[in-house]
Amino acid sequence: MIATPAHAQGAITKDVFGTLTDGTKVDRYTLSNGQGMRARILTYGGIVQTLDVPDRKGRPGNVVLGFATLKDYVDKNGGPYFGAIIGRYANRIAKGRFTLEGKTYQLPVNNGPNSLHGGLKGFDKKLWKAEPVRDKDTVGLRLTYTSADGEENYPGTLQTTVTYTLTKTNELRIAYQAKTDKTTVVNLTNHSYFNLAGEGSGDAYDHRMEINADRYTPVDETSIPLGPLAPVRGTPFDFTRPHTIGERIRDNHPQLLIGHGYDHNYVLNQRKPGALTPAAQVTDPRTGRVMRVSTTEPGVQLYTANFLDGTLTGTSGRTYRQGDAFCLETQHFPDSPNQPTFPSTTLHPTQTFTSTTIYAFTTT
Incomplete structure (x- = not known):
């Protein structure tokens, strides 16, 4: 294990998490902030494997879902995408097809008729180069990956x-x-599954959630946005005031039936496009943990782990079932390349894509 000197503000350590079939080593970096918070991050997929956060009594607990071994991430994370960096395009592109500058590109389809989360081998399955970074107030890890022109049929x-x-x-x-x-086209996010009561502790339906969004994007039966934005008011999608996740998840609403629960993009009430904006706040009544999410992105996808079915075993040795976590994936809207009224996800050579999301933890 390689470690940097411990400081009051935190430390960075590294160990070998496992080896891929071609002999390549996958490293795991542990970031500790000296205040009871710790993140373990893999160079495979840029995955947040664990995230320890103190509860109201100061006891740390892991609040994200994940696997204990590299083999499980390689063999079983193609569906849930636990903790991974998602790209080149997070969420769905209809029929895996879009047109740029008069040329049509056909991506691999891997989610019914659509392309999801970058295709068959997205950023979640790539090995990232890692460099520890730190200053007097923070510890961090800089990950880099170069995606070749034509990878998964994306240009550039x-x-x-x-x-x-x-x-x-x-x-x-x-x-x-x-x-x-x-x-x-570019749309990047992180796909962490949160349970503020602790990983493997059961469902998260009693968590109280608030989302800073008056509108959302209804979808068709394949989860592609229909186009027009819809008001959340008067629907189970209204989290403008706090509601528990499970309070209305079984309502007979056609959009909930399509997603088997919540799996929808919320249009954030942004103060200014591109500015850091409050997106959501979630509170667990059992542990007192509170998570506040802010982002520069225009949307956030709420997903309530609707397809976990008890076949996956997590880091604690417990199995994961429907509703055992929630995702708040900050991103641009699904299918934006085919939806001209949505904020653009087109990136030109003269531009630099930048985005920031903050998950801030406190207690009540």
Whole structure:
């Protein structure tokens, strides 16, 4: 194990998490902020394997779902995407097809008729280069990956940097940056599954959630946005005031039936496009943990782990079932390349894509 000197503000250590079939080693970095918070991050997929956060009594507990072994991540994470960096395009693109500058691109389809989370081998399955970073107030890990022109049939060589940072105020900050040499589409996110009562503790339906969004994007039967934005008011999708996740999840609403629960993009009430904006707040009544999410992205996908079916065993040795966690995936809207009224996900060679999301933890 390699470790940096311990400081009051935290430490960074590294160990070998496992070896891929081609003999490549996968490293795991542990970031500790000296305030009871710790994040373990893999170079495979840029995965947040564990995230320990103190409860109201100061006791740390892991609040994200994941696997105990590299083999499980390689063999079984293609569906849930536990903790991974998602790209080149998070969420769905209809029929895996889009047109840029007069040319149509056909992506592999891996979710019914659509392309999901970057295709057959997205950023979640890539090996990222890692560099520890730190200053007097933070510890972090800078991950880089270069996606070749034509990878998963996306145009342009895309140079991507994702930096995870732990602050001494118990924030996990995720900063994204990407540059391309050819016009392309980009939508990046992190796919962590949260349960503030603790990983493997059962369902998260009693968590109280608030989302800063008056509108959402209804979807068709394949989870592609229909186009028009819909008001949340008067529907089970209204989290403008706090509701428990499970309070209305079994309502007979056609959108809940399509997703088997919540699996929808919320249109954030942004103060200014591109500015850091409050997105959501979630509270667990059992442990007192509170998570506040803010982002520069225009949307956040709420997903309530609707397809966990008890066949996956997590880091604690317990199995995961429907509703055992929730995701708040900050991102641009699904299928934006085919929806001209949505904020654009097109990236030109003269531009740099940047995005920041903060998961801040406190207690009640």
